Amino acid sequence: MRKLPARHALLAALATVTLFTSGCSAETGATSPAAAGADGQRPSSIVTPDPGPSRQLPVTGVPDGEPTGVARAGSDGKATKSPLKVASYDRSTRRAVISSTGKATSAPAPAPAVGDVIASGPAPGAPEGLLAEVTDVAGKTEKGTEVRTEPTTLGALLGDDKADGTVPVDPAAVDVEPLVQGVKVSWAKAGNVHVGPQGAKVPLGSLRIDVGASVPLPVTEGAPVSGAVSVAGFVQLAPEVEFSYDGSSALTPDSAFLGLTGDWTSQWALKGRAVAGGKPVRIPFAKLHADPVIQVGPVPVVVNLDLTAYVQVAADGSVSVDVKQDLKGGFRIGGSYSKAGGWKPVSTSDITSTPVRAKVTAAGSVKAALGAEATVGLYGAVGVTADLAPYLRGEASAAATPGSLVGAWKVYGGVDLTGWLQLQLSIFGTPVFEHRIPLGALHREWPLAEGKGIVA
Incomplete structure (x- = not known):
């Protein structure tokens, strides 16, 4: 989850008119979860980080039985694996519940914030996967944090990286x-x-x-x-x-x-x-x-x-x-x-x-x-x-x-x-x-x- 580089601003305007059944519309700015305020809103003083040189990402299958998990953009503007998962998703309202996988990590996973971009494998309510941006944080539930989302694009996560x-x-x-x-x-x-x-x-x-x-x-x-x-x-x-x-x-x-x-x-x-x-x-x-x-x-x-x-x-x-x-x-x-x-x-x-x-x-x-x-x-x-x-x-x-x-x-x-x-x-x-x-x-x-x- 991240704030998008400034080079995506024009792309946001171009992609806004795209409509999809389950996800793909405008690419908008996002902020790093660590920099978001306590209410999940994006501070206006955040500076977009330099994403650094582009990476050549491997393209592989997922081994049998291994969960696909969730990807988000880190504070450096690069997509990373996340210890979060999509616990549920409602296609009609585009509401999702985001929770922790429960796996031990060196640091607790930041709660989702407005502007975060997530990509998930098949999840409850989203059998075809989910690619979305968080537009609002509704609050905590027994299963995790409930958020409202809107469709986004792969460019919001892959950025300037390469894959083939x-x-x-x-x-x-x-x-x-x-x-x-x-x-x-x-x-x-x-x-x-x-x-x-x-x-x-x-x-x-x-x-x-x-x-x-x-x-x-x-x-x-x-x-x-x-x-x-x-x-x-x-x-x-x-x-x-x-x-x-x-x-x-x-x-x-x-x-x-x-x-x-x-x-x-x-x-x-x-x-x-x-x-x-x-x-x-x-x-x-x-x-x-x-x-x-x-x-x-x-x-x-x-x-x-x-x-x-x-x-x-x-x-x-x-x-x-x-x-x-x-x-x-x-x-x-x-x-x-x-x-x-x-x-x-x-x-x-x-x-x-x-x-x-x-x-x-x-x-x-x-x-x-x-x-x-x-x-x-x-x-x-x-x-x-x-x-x-x-x-x-x-x-x-x-x-x-x-x-x-x-x-x-x-x-x-x-x-x-x-x-x-x-x-x-x-x-x-x-x-x-x-x-x-x-x-x-x-x-x-x-x-x-x-x-x-x-x-x-």
């Missing part, structure tokens, strides 16, 4: 909600290996979702696509959170990045007959959620991840397919900030596929994707949304000849990656942008197989 790193997401910490029957979840981490269906070994750090039973398309009158088409297979992910921050420049951070990277592996089969009828059919089959904490020096940064795995099929004509493919590769999505260029989207993928079997008959085309829509945010504020959709596309044509129809068919593999940046990425302490920024559509396609034959 990538942290794997613990697959065991991901909550999975199956949405259809036949979904199975497997994961593996060091020392605690779970084996996937049919004895398939899941690589360390990976989460695997199997659709053990086929996912049929709706067969109802007026359905966009109907028929006996089904999809079965698995998706395997090894996600990592990428975080960087450089506050060495004045006024606003020099650069920042928040994103999701990782390896993607899937194997799935599309089989049956699809009939045209309109828009694509999307069937979600599992929802995933995690709130991993990455430790940026002394500051616990809570990353919020949501992912929905889905099947999507579109048909044009009346097509029969029997296709199976393997896909492997990596992906990287996120938002990158520089003082010169502002916020820019990042979206890359090198996913490629190989066919295991491929056949398309009759006339028309069909496109099926086994994809995932993901969102990445900080402290409950969504920052990046992306839709990663590796797909299969088949097309067939038929020409009449005496006594039969001769058909030619082709099968393609591909990947679509779309999405956008959200306003809430200004939680880093960067200037606000006025509207969502599209990631830009990434589209790649390659031939898998082709053939000719008699069409029934």
Whole structure:
């Protein structure tokens, strides 16, 4: 908890207009707790301390079972670990109760004061973490000191320090909600290996979702696509959170990045007959959620991840397919900030596929994707949304000849990656942008197989 350097004054004006669901608005001045008056108010004679040279902060994960605690700014303007914790938080009133962890320290922890900035891992009432500034001290309670807060920015704690790193997401910490029957979840981490269906070994750090039973398309009158088409297979992910921050420049951070990277592996089969009828059919089959904490020096940064795995099929004509493919590769999505260029989207993928079997008959085309829509945010504020959709596309044509129809068919593999940046990425302490920024559509396609034959 601290009084902010004078270089943040302009940033305060810029960031005041930012609104967030659970926290990120104006960055305001703060005073060191030791210098605050007995009533928790900020003395007008306090002089802002020189924060000294910027530090390179490590970016790491938090070991299992270790509490993330609270970070605050010290009297030197640098973020430090604190023997305090958020005992409770009320999102509707933004009231928090701050108490001591009870751990022995060389000196008792100062009580929270107006202007203090705190960052906490998940806490009662704040499962997505808390990043806030104290605006009023209401008084003592049985559980600690009750304070009123308002949203703030990471720049209020990280200041002119730097950080850069990538942290794997613990697959065991991901909550999975199956949405259809036949979904199975497997994961593996060091020392605690779970084996996937049919004895398939899941690589360390990976989460695997199997659709053990086929996912049929709706067969109802007026359905966009109907028929006996089904999809079965698995998706395997090894996600990592990428975080960087450089506050060495004045006024606003020099650069920042928040994103999701990782390896993607899937194997799935599309089989049956699809009939045209309109828009694509999307069937979600599992929802995933995690709130991993990455430790940026002394500051616990809570990353919020949501992912929905889905099947999507579109048909044009009346097509029969029997296709199976393997896909492997990596992906990287996120938002990158520089003082010169502002916020820019990042979206890359090198996913490629190989066919295991491929056949398309009759006339028309069909496109099926086994994809995932993901969102990445900080402290409950969504920052990046992306839709990663590796797909299969088949097309067939038929020409009449005496006594039969001769058909030619082709099968393609591909990947679509779309999405956008959200306003809430200004939680880093960067200037606000006025509207969502599209990631830009990434589209790649390659031939898998082709053939000719008699069409029934």
